[in-house]
Amino acid sequence: MELNASLSLVRPEIILSFSALALLLLAAWKDQAGRLISILAVAALGAAAAFTASALGSGASAPAFDGLMVNDAFGNFSKLLIYIAAAVSLTIAPRFLEKAGAMRAEYPVLIVLSCIGMGIMVSATDLISLYIGLELQSLSAYVLASFVRSDGRSAEAGLKYFVLGGLASGMLLFGASLVYGFAGSTSFAAIGLAMDKEVGLGLIFGIVFILSGLAFKISAAPFHMWTPDVYEGAPTPVTAFFASAPKVAAIALLMRVVLEAFGSQVLVWQQIIIAVALMSIIIGAVGAIGQQNLKRLMAYSSINNVGFILIGLATGTEQGIAAMLVYLTIYVAMTLGGFVCLMQLKDKDGNYREEFADIAGLSKTRPALAAAFAIFMFSLAGIPPLFGFWGKLVVFNAAVAAGLLPLAVIGIAASVIGAFYYLKVVKVMYFDDAADVIADSDDKVLVWTGGILAAANSPLGYFAIPVLGVWTAVAAKALF
Amino acid sequence: MIQLVSFYIFASIVIASAAMVIFARNPVHSVLWLIVAFFNAAGLMVLIGAEFIAMLLVIVYVGAVAVLFLFVVMMLDIDFAELRAGFVKNVPLGLLLAVVLAAELVLGIGAYQAGAVALGTPEAGAATVSAAVPNIEAIGGLLYSKYVFMFETAGLILLVAMVGAIVLTHRKSHGTRGQSISSQVQRRPEDATRNVNQPVGQGIEL
Numbered sequence: 001m002e003l004n005a006s007l008s009l010v011r012p013e014i015i016l017s018f019s020a021l022a023l024l025l026l027a028a029w030k031d032q033a034g035r036l037i038s039i040l041a042v043a044a045l046g047a048a049a050a051f052t053a054s055a056l057g058s059g060a061s062a063p064a065f066d067g068l069m070v071n072d073a074f075g076n077f078s079k080l081l082i083y084i085a086a087a088v089s090l091t092i093a094p095r096f097l098e099k100a101g102a103m104r105a106e107y108p109v110l111i112v113l114s115c116i117g118m119g120i121m122v123s124a125t126d127l128i129s130l131y132i133g134l135e136l137q138s139l140s141a142y143v144l145a146s147f148v149r150s151d152g153r154s155a156e157a158g159l160k161y162f163v164l165g166g167l168a169s170g171m172l173l174f175g176a177s178l179v180y181g182f183a184g185s186t187s188f189a190a191i192g193l194a195m196d197k198e199v200g201l202g203l204i205f206g207i208v209f210i211l212s213g214l215a216f217k218i219s220a221a222p223f224h225m226w227t228p229d230v231y232e233g234a235p236t237p238v239t240a241f242f243a244s245a246p247k248v249a250a251i252a253l254l255m256r257v258v259l260e261a262f263g264s265q266v267l268v269w270q271q272i273i274i275a276v277a278l279m280s281i282i283i284g285a286v287g288a289i290g291q292q293n294l295k296r297l298m299a300y301s302s303i304n305n306v307g308f309i310l311i312g313l314a315t316g317t318e319q320g321i322a323a324m325l326v327y328l329t330i331y332v333a334m335t336l337g338g339f340v341c342l343m344q345l346k347d348k349d350g351n352y353r354e355e356f357a358d359i360a361g362l363s364k365t366r367p368a369l370a371a372a373f374a375i376f377m378f379s380l381a382g383i384p385p386l387f388g389f390w391g392k393l394v395v396f397n398a399a400v401a402a403g404l405l406p407l408a409v410i411g412i413a414a415s416v417i418g419a420f421y422y423l424k425v426v427k428v429m430y431f432d433d434a435a436d437v438i439a440d441s442d443d444k445v446l447v448w449t450g451g452i453l454a455a456a457n458s459p460l461g462y463f464a465i466p467v468l469g470v471w472t473a474v475a476a477k478a479l480f
Numbered sequence: 481m482i483q484l485v486s487f488y489i490f491a492s493i494v495i496a497s498a499a500m501v502i503f504a505r506n507p508v509h510s511v512l513w514l515i516v517a518f519f520n521a522a523g524l525m526v527l528i529g530a531e532f533i534a535m536l537l538v539i540v541y542v543g544a545v546a547v548l549f550l551f552v553v554m555m556l557d558i559d560f561a562e563l564r565a566g567f568v569k570n571v572p573l574g575l576l577l578a579v580v581l582a583a584e585l586v587l588g589i590g591a592y593q594a595g596a597v598a599l600g601t602p603e604a605g606a607a608t609v610s611a612a613v614p615n616i617e618a619i620g621g622l623l624y625s626k627y628v629f630m631f632e633t634a635g636l637i638l639l640v641a642m643v644g645a646i647v648l649t650h651r652k653s654h655g656t657r658g659q660s661i662s663s664q665v666q667r668r669p670e671d672a673t674r675n676v677n678q679p680v681g682q683g684i685e686l
Contacts, residue, residue, distance in 0.1 A: 003628070010629065017636060024643070066626045106647045113640050120633060132633050139637055143644035158648075184600025194600050202597070 009064040012048035019044035027105030034103040041108035075123035077475035078252040085244035093237035114140035118249035157233025168216035175209025188261040221279035231299035240339035280307030285418035315402035322476035327391035337453035361434030381422035387461030
């Protein structure tokens with residue numbers, strides 16, 4: 001009976017597991033079924049998202065499997081975001097992978113499997129479920145990074161990601177073993193109780209290692225070195241996936257660990273989070289300046305944005321967490337939009353282009369694409385009329401309210417540096433002489449997805465604020 | 481008494497075979513000595529009442545890791561004489577490592593003498609296992625009740641590893657002839673053979 005109750009709480013994961021297995025079987029029976037299986041995988045994600053949304057609507061919070069996982073508003077909100085991001089990266093992929101000769105059925109299957117892992121990550125309340133979820137997600141990601149195996153860069157990206165990801169997992173596990181040893185339990189609640197009493201040196205070591213491992217997974221500085229290489233080498237739809245769904249999952253996981261397990265001793269981890277946030281913001285902004293490749297640029301932009309998101313965590317308040325979730329939601333829309341635009345940069349022979357020189361004067365040849373790109377860039381830079389501004393505003397508000405004024409001031413200053421390279425993209429597109437290499441896009445799916453995401457990032461997005469505000473507030477409450 | 485005797489037998493064989501792993505000239509022999517060491521270490525585990533770890537040592541280390549080592553050693557044609565050629569050049573580095581390890585030993589013994597580290601105690605609700613239940617049964621009980629979902633998810637991780645290995649390495653080559661079971665089953669005797677009334681002295685037609 002207890003097991004039945006627990007199983008009904010992880011319904012989205014179960015739906016996705018069975019769909020992944022069924023799709024794998026279908027792929028074995030039917031050759032060249034990549035597109036069909038992609039569509040079915042999106043349908044499975046939709047079904048899982050529907051269950052998650054209904055659970056989010058009820059707002060209940062219930063532990064499953066004797067405290068290994070929890071089904072609460074925070075987890076459900078993050079899951080919803082993850083499923084949507086994964087569905088978008090499945091939808092935009094087929095044309096690109098077909099061109100690369102790699103549209104195989106394993107792509108959607110691996111994305112669905114990785115979504116199961118991410119669902120476990122965001123609802124984990126035990127170090128064991130944390131690690132299992134994280135590893136399921138990461139292992140699928142390593143394979144996805146080198147999915148186009150005929151391309152040397154893709155293989156290199158997969159290998160780099162695998163080796164460095166293994167190192168990060170090792171650090172995380174080492175930290176987890178120390179925390180288990182000194183707190184006496186793997187459950188977040190019990191670790192929280194143990195930390196209430198006293199925090200010894202061993203426990204602090206454990207916390208530092210766990211935070212380092214997770215900082216790697218969210219590509220926060222100083223553990224960001226892999227990001228530009230992996231983002232550049234991986235196939236663009238996979239990069240879009242990496243920059244959105246797994247990032248949401250890992251950041252949500254970090255929030256839950258920090259607040260539920262280590263929440264009673266804010267001072268122990270607050271400095272670490274502040275340092276990581278500042279380094280990410282500054283390295284993300286400065287590192288992007290010299291980049292010639294647009295995918296590398298987006299990688300640095302994601303490091304930069306993770307820094308801003310972590311400012312919300314550094315506050316350790318409910319307002320800060322709600323602000324982080326708002327920022328995360330907007331960030332997913334911005335970054336997916338940016339990659340959708342990147343994928344439309346095809347020359348007349350159908351080759352994908354991703355250099356700065358290729359988009360020179362894009363506004364003259366492809367005005368709509370250039371406008372959409374400009375919207376995403378302005379939004380990422382956080383320039384007021386666009387929706388990206390709102391995310392930065394709520395995060396800085398939370399930081400000021402929690403008394404972290406210097407952090408907010410440095411963050412704003414660095415976001416001005418960051419604005420430089422976002423604006424450089426716009427300048428190259430609008431004011432440089434036309435290079436005229438980019439042909440008209442023939443992929444209607446990309447055009448529509450890009451259009452919808454651009455509309456969401458335009459001032460129209462502000463209509464979503466009431467709904468977003470209520471949901472993030474409910475989700476943030478679940479952690480306290 | 482018998483326990484003490486078997487402890488000394490197992491312990492001395494572990495140490496002796498570990499020394500042989502290092503001193504054996506042939507790398508294949510080294511791996512075989514390693515397997516002997518693992519078996520005897522498993523015996524030691526049984527002696528202290530950790531049957532589960534003993535079985536794990538045999539199944540995982542002997543069955544998988546050591547055999548994998550053996551395959552690697554046999555398949556890679558490594559010239560060990562050549563590897564040893566740089567011995568004199570690398571002596572300073574080796575000595576440095578030895579000093580570091582010795583210092584770690586001293587520190588470790590010092591820390592051991594200083595007394596136990598205060599580890600956390602499990603909270604009151606944690607499952608306590610009665611001494612009457614063998615530890616394999618206790619682990620199995622937990623694995624298939626509280627941790628059943630994690631256990632199944634670990635299965636999914638293995639599935640991902642398998643799918644990943646196939647995606648990244650499997651190639652459809654055109655030279656091979658695959659088996660088509662349905663056409664094999666559908667084939668009738670009359671498709672494959674024919675009866676010929678062969679006249680004598682005419683030669684045969686193929």
